[in-house]
Amino acid sequence: xxxxxxxxxxxxxxxxxxxxxxxxxxxxxxxxxxxxxxxxxxxxxxxxxxxxxxxxxxxxxxxxxxxxxxxxxxxxxxxxxxxxxxxxxxxxxxxxxxxxxxxxxxxxxxxxxxxxxxxxxxxxxxxxxxxxxxxxxxxxxxxxxxxxxxxxxxxxxxxxxxxxxxxxxxxxxxxxxxxxxxxxxxxxxxxxxxxxxxxxxxxxxxxxxxxxxxxxxxxxxxxxxxxxxxxxxxxxxxxxxxxxxxxxxxxxxxxxxxxxxxxxxxxxxxxxxxxxxxxxxxxxxxxxxxxxxxxxxxxxxxxxxxxxxxxxxxxxxxxxxxxxxxxxxxxxxxxxx
Amino acid sequence: xxxxxxxxxxxxxxxxxxxxxxxxxxxxxxxxxxxxxxxxxxxxxxxxxxxxxxxxxxxxxxxxxxxxxxxxxxxxxxxxxxxxxxxxxxxxxxxxxxxxxxxxxxxxxxxxxxxxxxxxxxxxxxxxxxxxxxxxxxxxxxxxxxxxxxxxxxxxxxxxxxxxxxxxxxxxxxxxxxxxxxxxxxxxxxxxxxxxxxxxxxxxxxxxxxxxxxxxxxxxxxxxxxxxxxxxxxxxxxxxxxxxxxxxxxxxxxxxxxxxxxxxxxxxxxxxxxxxxxxxxxxxxxxxxxxxxxxxxxxxxxxxxxxxxxxxxxxxxxxxxxxxxxxxxxxxxxxxx
Numbered sequence: 001x002x003x004x005x006x007x008x009x010x011x012x013x014x015x016x017x018x019x020x021x022x023x024x025x026x027x028x029x030x031x032x033x034x035x036x037x038x039x040x041x042x043x044x045x046x047x048x049x050x051x052x053x054x055x056x057x058x059x060x061x062x063x064x065x066x067x068x069x070x071x072x073x074x075x076x077x078x079x080x081x082x083x084x085x086x087x088x089x090x091x092x093x094x095x096x097x098x099x100x101x102x103x104x105x106x107x108x109x110x111x112x113x114x115x116x117x118x119x120x121x122x123x124x125x126x127x128x129x130x131x132x133x134x135x136x137x138x139x140x141x142x143x144x145x146x147x148x149x150x151x152x153x154x155x156x157x158x159x160x161x162x163x164x165x166x167x168x169x170x171x172x173x174x175x176x177x178x179x180x181x182x183x184x185x186x187x188x189x190x191x192x193x194x195x196x197x198x199x200x201x202x203x204x205x206x207x208x209x210x211x212x213x214x215x216x217x218x219x220x221x222x223x224x225x226x227x228x229x230x231x232x233x234x235x236x237x238x239x240x241x242x243x244x245x246x247x248x249x250x251x252x253x254x255x256x257x258x259x260x261x262x263x264x265x266x267x268x269x270x271x272x273x274x275x276x277x278x279x280x281x282x283x284x285x286x287x288x289x290x291x292x293x294x295x296x297x298x299x300x301x302x303x304x305x306x307x308x309x310x311x312x313x314x315x316x317x318x319x320x321x322x323x324x325x326x327x328x329x330x331x332x333x334x335x336x337x
Numbered sequence: 338x339x340x341x342x343x344x345x346x347x348x349x350x351x352x353x354x355x356x357x358x359x360x361x362x363x364x365x366x367x368x369x370x371x372x373x374x375x376x377x378x379x380x381x382x383x384x385x386x387x388x389x390x391x392x393x394x395x396x397x398x399x400x401x402x403x404x405x406x407x408x409x410x411x412x413x414x415x416x417x418x419x420x421x422x423x424x425x426x427x428x429x430x431x432x433x434x435x436x437x438x439x440x441x442x443x444x445x446x447x448x449x450x451x452x453x454x455x456x457x458x459x460x461x462x463x464x465x466x467x468x469x470x471x472x473x474x475x476x477x478x479x480x481x482x483x484x485x486x487x488x489x490x491x492x493x494x495x496x497x498x499x500x501x502x503x504x505x506x507x508x509x510x511x512x513x514x515x516x517x518x519x520x521x522x523x524x525x526x527x528x529x530x531x532x533x534x535x536x537x538x539x540x541x542x543x544x545x546x547x548x549x550x551x552x553x554x555x556x557x558x559x560x561x562x563x564x565x566x567x568x569x570x571x572x573x574x575x576x577x578x579x580x581x582x583x584x585x586x587x588x589x590x591x592x593x594x595x596x597x598x599x600x601x602x603x604x605x606x607x608x609x610x611x612x613x614x615x616x617x618x619x620x621x622x623x624x625x626x627x628x629x630x631x632x633x634x635x636x637x638x639x640x641x642x643x644x645x646x647x648x649x650x651x652x653x654x655x656x657x658x659x660x661x662x663x664x665x666x667x668x669x670x671x672x673x674x
Contacts, residue, residue: 037494037515039501096463100456119437119500122459126433126466127493133470134486142479149471156464157374163456164376178374 008331010323018061021080025057028084032135033128043116043124049109050094055220056188057083058328060195063209065321066313069200078139078198085136086191089152092128093159093187095121100163101246108237144194151190158182167247169269171254177218184224185217192216208312212325215309220332222302225250227336230286230295235337241282244268247275251301256294264288302333345668347660355398358417362394365421369472370465380453380461386446387431392557393525394420395665397532400546402658403650404536415476415535422473423528426489429465430496430524432458437500438583445574481531488527495519504584506606508591514555521561522554529553545649549662552646557669559639562587564673567623567632572674578619581605584612588638593631601625639670 009015033044060083064075097103098111099118105111113121129152136145162179165171192213197206227236228243229252243250249257249272257265268285271278278285289295310329316322346352370381397420401412434440435448436455442448450458466489473482499516502508529550534543564573565580566589580587586594586609594602605622608615615622626632643666653659 035490035494037498040494040497043497092463096459099459116501118455120497122433122436122462123493123497123500125459126429126462127490127497129463129466130486130489130493134483134490137474137479137482137486142474142482145474145479145482146471149467149474152467153372153464153471156460156467157372157377160377160380160457160460160464161374163460164453 008327010320010327014320014324018058021061021076022054022057024080025054025061025083025087026051028080028135029088032084032088032131035127040124040127043112043120044127046109046112046115047091047095047124047128050091050106051087052107054087056086056090056191059188059213059216059325060086060191062321062325062328063192063195063213064199066209066316066319066325067196067199067201067205068317068319071199075199079195081135081139082144082194082198083191085132085148086187086194088128088132088135089148089155090187092125092132093155095125095128097159099125100159101242105238141198144198147190147194151186154182154186158184158186162248165249167273167275169249169257169272171249173251173254176249176251176254180218180221181214184221185214188217188220189213205316208315212309212312215305215312216329216332219302219305219309219329222251222298222305223333223335226252226295226298226302229253229282229289231336237337241278241285244271244282244285245275245278247272250298252289252294252298255297256289256292259292259294260288299333306330306333345664347657347664351657351661355395358398358413359391359394361417362391362398362420362424363388365417365472366425369421369425369468372464377461377464380449380457381464383446383449383452384428384432384461384465387428387443388424389444391424393423393427393528396525396550396553396662397423397528399658399662399665400529400532400550401536403546403653403656403662404533404538404542405654405656406537408536412536416532418472418476419481419531419535420528422469422485423524423531425465425469425472426485426492427524429462429469430492432462432465434496436462437496438579442575478535481535484527484531488523491519491523495521495523499585502586504610504612506586506594506602506609508586510588510591513586513588513591517555517558518551521558522551525554525557526550542653545652549646549649552642552649553666553669556639556642556646556666559588559635559642560670560672563589563632563635563639566590566619566626568673574674578615578622581608581619581622582612582615584609587635589626589631589635592634593626593629596629596631597625636670643667643670 030048033047035041035044060079064079065071094106095112098106098113099121103111104114112124133145136148139145158179158181161175162183165175189210193206193210196209201209225243228240231240233240244253257268306329310326313322313325367385370384372378372381397416401416402408431443432449435443435450436458440448441451449461473485476482495516495518498512499520502512526547530543530547533546538546562580565577568577570577581590594605647663647666650659650662
């Protein structure tokens with residue numbers, strides 16, 4: 001389990017328990033991502049290779065434990081379903097993102113869009129979404145399906161806003177956060193909320209877990225944005241500088257644009273508008289971002305969000321699960337891949 | 338209401354009643370297709386222009402009436418929701434279809450894919466799907482959401498199979514029907530089934546209404562395929578011959594390929610593989626299709642399906658709604674647009 005090899009665990013028992021339950025989630029996903037049409041079945045098997053850190057399922061499982069209630073069979077089953085649903089929606093967005101970003105590879109495997117065509121990727125993403133909703137509707141409490149529908153729509157809204165604002169260097173911070181909260185944080189947040197809810201959390205606690213996940217999700221995206229600029233290509237495992245190439249203005253860049261000299265602003269604005277390969281220019285840009293304190297600014301924004309996220313867990317009982325969530329929260333801004 | 342101007346109604350009372358209830362469905366869709374993000378909201382308003390004959394909502398409403406039970410407020414509300422959900426899923430598939438088919442216009446309005454970009458169309462389609470599921474989850478009986486999820490996955494499977502078989506002239510009839518039953522007929526069928534179900538139909542009757550809708554849906558697609566070949570461009574309102582241009586082998590074409598001479602087969606196979614504009618060749622092809630009886634063959638297949646569909650209604654009570662469904666069934670193969 002990548003999730004457990006890349007993030008330290010508070011102790012071995014928890015690690016083994018999580019690994020066992022994640023295996024159930026993986027099984028649930030595989031059981032749902034299947035089709036009597038061989039062409040669809042084959043693509044489903046390929047998509048399994050996109051599974052990465054399983055961040056959302058891990059959070060759903062840990063947030064359900066962190067409530068501190070007894071873990072009945074029903075709770076175990078429901079939380080595994082919620083975790084699978086959220087991960088499947090995440091996989092669907094990855095498949096469609098690769099169409100939007102014209103990406104070649106995803107976690108070392110060729111993207112569906114490149115391996116087949118963007119048309120195949122569009123339909124496959126729809127199939128994944130549809131199967132996720134189908135699985136979600138198998139839960140007794142349909143309020144979960146309502147929440148998942150709501151949040152998936154928010155994810156689309158965030159994606160759309162980012163897409164239509166591509167190439168516009170005058171993005172403000174408020175719009176940046178609107179995009180990130182919807183595009184990235186909402187699904188992470190709802191994984192936390194629903195994990196807790198299905199473990200018996202009251203409304204206030206479930207809301208707090210959502211807020212924890214949202215803060216964490218925004219910090220996660222800021223760290224992603226930073227890695228795309230200042231990361232090590234070999235460690236991150238993908239071509240960097242893609243955000244500027246795609247005309248996406250991220251937090252360090254928008255801070256820089258507001259604080260740099262007119263000449264630098266004109267250069268960077270032109271690059272963002274042009275949406276062309278950066279070639280060797282990334283290092284120059286990173287140097288300039290450091291000079292205006294823009295890298296440090298974004299790092300601090302992410303670190304502050306992680307601290308706020310952690311503070312939201314303080315009202316929970318002192319459990320291994322909570323300690324693990326605190327560890328994971330720190331890892332979000334410490335990771336270099 | 339286009340649905341009621343293009344199809345004769347059995348009498349004025351029914352026409353007025355249907356128009357009033359369709360207005361509720363339209364309102365329900367508009368209420369769900371909305372977003373706090375202005376860019377998304379604007380696209381939702383554009384998509385409303387794609388609304389056509391409202392075939393699926395009309396069928397859901399009529400099938401609910403045809404059960405012959407009292408129409409309570411709850412039934413009225415639930416059936417309107419089901420009708421809205423199915424139409425929204427249909428709209429989502431239209432938006433993604435335009436990406437797949439690289440289409441310029443849709444019901445006289447520019448497609449989202451052309452007006453903005455295929456990327457915008459991908460996300461908007463996802464948003465429509467997600468909002469449809471959200472609305473569906475508001476129904477008390479979540480078996481409806483399960484069925485809708487199941488059927489939407491089948492739609493995707495049909496689309497995928499058609500997509501990956503594009504350009505392959507050796508498509509057999511079984512695969513053709515597998516594609517059409519999933520891509521087109523399943524959603525029409527489930528509109529009939531769920532309309533009936535929410536009006537109190539027992540399982541057997543609901544299944545029969547599904548089968549009615551499936552037969553009708555397949556006939557509808559065969560008629561669409563025929564119109565793309567032998568229709569009148571001014572009446573149909575779009576460029577014809579697109580199926581061959583997109584490498585899609587339809588029923589008349591696959592019959593022709595199995596019955597024509599080797600030379601004609603080689604010509605048509607080359608065209609289907611090439612996926613290029615037909616220019617003036619459509620009329621020549623149509624002449625050849627007539628010569629092998631392939632147009633008549635497809636017309637008969639559609640007419641037989643309509644007869645089978647109609648026979649499935651015979652066990653229902655004799656109501657205006659049933660008469661209207663019988664009329665609509667005939668219209669499916671009589672229409673020229």
